[in-house]
Amino acid sequence: MKIVVCIKQVPETQDVRLDPVTHTLKREGIKSIINPFDLYALEEGLRVKESQGGTVTVLTMGPPQAEEALREALGLGADAAVLLSDRAFAGADTWATALTLAKAVEKLGGADLIFTGKQAIDGDTAQVGPMMASIMNISLASWARKVSFNTAGKAEVERLLDHGYDAVEVDLPALISVTKEINEPRLPSFKAKLKAKKEPIPVWGLADLGLNAAEVGLAGSFTQVVKVFPPPARGTSETWEGSPQDLAARLWQRLQEMT
Amino acid sequence: MSLILDAEKCTACGACVDSCPFGVLSLKGETLVIGEGCTLCGACVEVCEAQALSVPETEDPSPRPGVPPGGVWVFAEQRHGVLAPVTRELLGEATRLAKEIDAAVAAVLLGDKVEHLVPELQAAGAQRVYLAEHPLLAEFLEEPYAAALTELARRFQPEIILAGATYAGRAFIPQVAANLKTGLTADCTAFAIDPEKRLLQQTRPAFGGNIMATIITPRTYPQMATARPGTFKPLSSGSSADGQVVRVEFNPGETAPHSRFLATVAEIKERVPLAGAEVIVAGGRGLKDAKNFKLLEELADLLGGAVGATRAAVDAGWIAYPQQIGQTGKTVSPRLYIACGISGAAQHLVGMQSSDFIVAINKDPAAPIFQVADVGLVGDVLEIVPALIQEIKKSRNV
Structure with a gap:
């Protein structure tokens, strides 16, 4: 089974806060991490490899420092990694x-x-x-909490929708997006970490992929960000203290006034 | 392509460095350094008084095509013949937008034996309903849904397509956008029309809700967006139900489908579903135990609301994942949100901070949840909630 896991290096979002006075983003000490959801995707790829045989290749597009994320993925057990990095890729939309x-x-x-x-x-x-x-014209199953394979060699996926969980069967090749319910990601192993340090990671740019500059990055994007601004501030808040009974009575009165 | 710096004009004032939401600008002595990760959002261009910064003009080989005739479309999400609430909300918003560009509003209804929903869609604002019925559309699957909507859009040429940012919408709408080779903006919370260019301005939160971004699709049609459920208002007075119904044959293609629905393996049993709930009572770590969620259920029942939870409560196994509110769960915006024993991590706040009125109950007066609350009660949630339940029962003579 040839398995590819797509990951993204992201800032640890909880650290990104707006300065309430200057309305600029406070960025001190923001770490870059593997997108947390991608760790579940990688774990699932590794588990499928362990049960079905095959290889796991990790792929990311990003600036040169995204190599760190790939090394971390290799340390978790991925067999190979490729970094897609080129100035021309900057500003790409989805x-x-x-x-x-x-x-x-x-x-x-x-x-x-x-x-x-x-x-x-x-x-x-x-x-x-x-x-x-869609671009690759392969099957898609979104929001998976369970992936298994039947005797016909097709994937059976249990996935979350608004009403609950549906089981669907998809032909391979398939792209499956996973939720955090699917597994418990492993910790890096010492052996894999050692190997990860030395593993060469190829960097592919525009020419390697046979694309032209008008198809990628900002030039190839259909959407364009025209404005970035802080979210509207919420109204002034009141804080109440007192006995539970007093607080409850006051709150109920207030809630009744609202309607 | 990268940001253009006119070094001669730059005064090294540092305003752009502070304005950059992505932290890619820095000053090295008197020289501005543009680092990796610039998205060309233009925030720095706006603050640069010396006009030393600019965003490169997009090389655009093809001129923007003429405005397509199909108007504003709303994907009418339904399951087993019941409309998702977001459908009415989006028809309300579509009506408002369509007025500004003098276009018609249409709903696209996909399913099996769903024709009975047509009057509901018309009353909610659809002047035209495109209806495709087929057994393959009975249950949601990305492949047939994407194929059907793609086909309809190719044939009838909408200017705008809106869909709910539900699990289904967010799974297959990106495929439709990819098939049509056009732009798509996810999980929008506001729309406007640029009257000069007749472009849909799509606003959405990013970076965990810490910044808002307005996005356009300047060169291609349709302009597509998914929109957050519970954000937009349905029409207050229904329109007349005498619109046009366009029945379309769904042709699943010559090859056998690559995906099949097998079964619904679990239904989420919500007394009141989180999506579209007017009142939500949510619990966090401060509840300490699964059994205390019974208290929240009782309170929610009294208020006719739904029960939600933080990731901490879900991870502790006190309540199921579909009830999780926040970045890794659902986003909600009820009229009233009561946060019980929730400290207010940024990841939770992004999922609920657009609620109309927020009540926070927490022991710790420094908890971040109080920053977004309209009313904050400092105290033990396990004492205050039972007292509140008693208070409500007393006032209702129960």
């Missing part, structure tokens, strides 16, 4: 990102299974995976 990743999977010789996390915690779009599946 479509241009999906196209670049899809081309990279193609260059890898295709994949039977592609795992992604549910979404990235910086952009929160959850769009790149489904777009990749």
Whole structure:
């Protein structure tokens, strides 16, 4: 089974706070981490490899320092990693990102299974995976909490929807996005970490993927960010103290006045 | 492509460094350094008084095509013949937007034996309903849903497509956008029309809700967005139900489908579903035990609301994941949100801070939840909630 896991390096979002006075983002000490959801995708890829045989290749698009994220993934047990990095990729929206990743999977010789996390915690779009599946014309199952394989060689996926969980069967190749319910990601092993340090990580740019500059990055994006601003501040808050009974009575009175 | 710096104009004032939401700008002595990770958002260009910064013009080989005739579309999400509440909300918003560009509002209804929903859609604002019925559309699956909506959009040429940012919407709408080779903005919380350029301005939170971004699709049609449920208002007075119904044949293609629905393995049993709930009572770590969620259920029942939880409560196994509110769970915006024993981690706040009125109950007066609350009660949630339940029962003579 050829398994590809797509990951993203993101800032640890909880550290990104707006300064209430200057309305600028406080950035001191923001670490870069592997998008937390992608760790579940990687774990699932490793588990499928362990049960079905095969290889796990980790793919990311980002600046040169995104190599750190790939090394971390190798330390968790991935067999190989490729970094997609090129000045021309900068400013890519979800479509241009999906196209670049899809081309990279193609260059890898295709994949039977592609795992992604549910979404990235910086952009929160959850769009790149489904777009990749469309571009590659392969099956898609979103929001998986369980993946298994039946005797027909198809994947059976239990996935979350608003009403509950549906079981669906998808032909391979397939792209599956996973929720954090699916597994418990492992910790890095000492052996793999040692190997991860030395493992060469190829860097593929525009020319390697056979794309032209107009198809990627900002130029290849269909959407454009025109404005970035702080979220509207909430109204003034009141804080009440007192006995539980007093507080409850006051609150109930207030809630009744509202309606 | 990268940010353009005119070094001669730059005064090294540092305003741009502070304005950059992504932290890629820095000053090295008197020289501005543009680091990796610039998204060309233009925030620095706006604050630069010396006009030393600019965003490169997009090389655009093809001129923007003419405005397509199909108007504003709303994907009418339904399951087993029941409309998702977000459908009415989006028809309300679509009506408002369509007025500004003098276009018609249409709903796209996909399913099996769902024709009975047409009058509901018309009353909610749809002047036209595109209806495709097929057994393959009976249950939600990305593949047939994406194929059907793609086909309809190719044929009838909408200017705008809106869909709910539900699990289903967020799974298949990106595929439709990819098929149509057009832009898509996820999980929007506000829309506007740029009257000059007739472009849909789509605003959404990013970076865990710490910044808002306004996004356009400047060169392609349709302009597509998913929108957060519970954010937009349905029409208050229904329109007349005498619109046009366009019945379309769904053709699943020559090849057998690559995905099949097997079964619904678990239904989420919510007394009141979180999506669209007017009142939500949510619990966090401060509840200390699964059994204390019974208290929240009792309170929610009295208020006709739903029960939600933080990630900590879900991870502790006190309540199921579908009840989780926040970055890694659901986003809600009820009229009233009562946060019980919730400290207010940024990841939770992004999922609830657009609620109309927020009540926070927490022992720790320094808890961040109080920063977003309209009313904060400092005290033990396990004492205050039972007292509140008693108070409500007393006032209702129960």
